Amino acid sequence: MSTTSRAAGAVVAGPVARLRTLRSVALRSPDARRAAEFYQHVWGLEPVEHDDGVAWLRGTGPEHHILEMRQAERNALGKIAFSVATPREVDEAARRLEALGVPLLAGPGRLDQAGGGYGLRFADPENRLIELSADVEAVAPRDPGGREAVPRKVAHVVLNTVDIDAACAFYTTVLGMRISDWSEHQMAFLRCNSDHHVIAFNQAEWTSVNHVAYELPSVDHFMRGIGRLRHHGVTPLWGPGRHGPGNNTFSYFADPAGLVCEYTSEVEQVDEDAWLCRVWRRVPELSDLWGTAGPPSKDVRRHMAGIPDPGGWWQK
Structure with missing residues (x-):
């Protein structure tokens, strides 16, 4: 794919956004409940929210959650979430994605999910769901002294x-x-x-x-x-x-x-x-x-x- 694309009279050069971090991953599985219990009690993550058939778990760092486990028919990727700096960058990413002919599946706008935030979602060429977000709820570091042997x-x-x-x-x-x-x-x-x-x-x-x-x-x-x-x-x-x-x-x-x-x-x-x-x-x-x-x-x-x-x- 060229770094420059014409659509709707617009010229888009370069990437759609500057990604800051890999924020979180969502996984889907028929054994989501048992998996979530493993990630909490054995792996070391801390549950922050849960709903019917889904759990969100955090590490020791500032992200609201780093893993989402959701009940589904089969093991699969649910979503990969990246952070960007500001809502304005999300809006610009939306404009650039549309100009490149990449359909938006959600947003740009407020995200109805655990941790909230302002973002958008789209699919990559192999149908993986990608999220770009800013202003997601932050949490205080769980282990500021770095003593626990659990993921951050x-x-x-x-x-x-x-x-x-x-x-x-x-x-x-x-x-x-x-x-x-x-x-x-x-x-x-x-x-x-x-x-x-x-x-x-x-x-x-x-x-x-x-x-x-x-x-x-x-x-x-x-x-x-x-x-x-x-x-x-x-x-x-x-x-x-x-x-x-x-x-x-x-x-x-x-x-x-x-x-x-x-x-x-x-x-x-x-x-x-x-x-x-x-x-x-x-x-x-x-x-x-x-x-x-x-x-x-x-x-x-x-x-x-x-x-x-x-x-x-x-x-x-």
């Missing part, structure tokens, strides 16, 4: 895609994200701020959620969090280890719904003026620099493949 934010979402080049083109051209690194031509790591990646795409047979990663403040918090999960009888699918691309620690688990969740820490910080995109080889010693986890097993790959997710749930 969503670090990144990895998405399985049937066309990695088209996915990267949309997210860079329309949303202004930058590609930090490639893992051969199998994975691409995209950033919207100094974090090495907040979205990654994995070339796959079908569209689905690969996993959602949650950031802990340090390696010590990361290891203590893994210890807490072991105390609850939950052992890693893969990890602990440290990835090459992003240089972040990793330990992957499966929630009761079968969705893959990751503890991570020490995500590499990008200096925009000095960073050079690198193509990493897909070899065990680079997927885990520590050499403690080894390559992912067939069972790990099966969990990360998920089930085909055509999106478009909002049309039903």
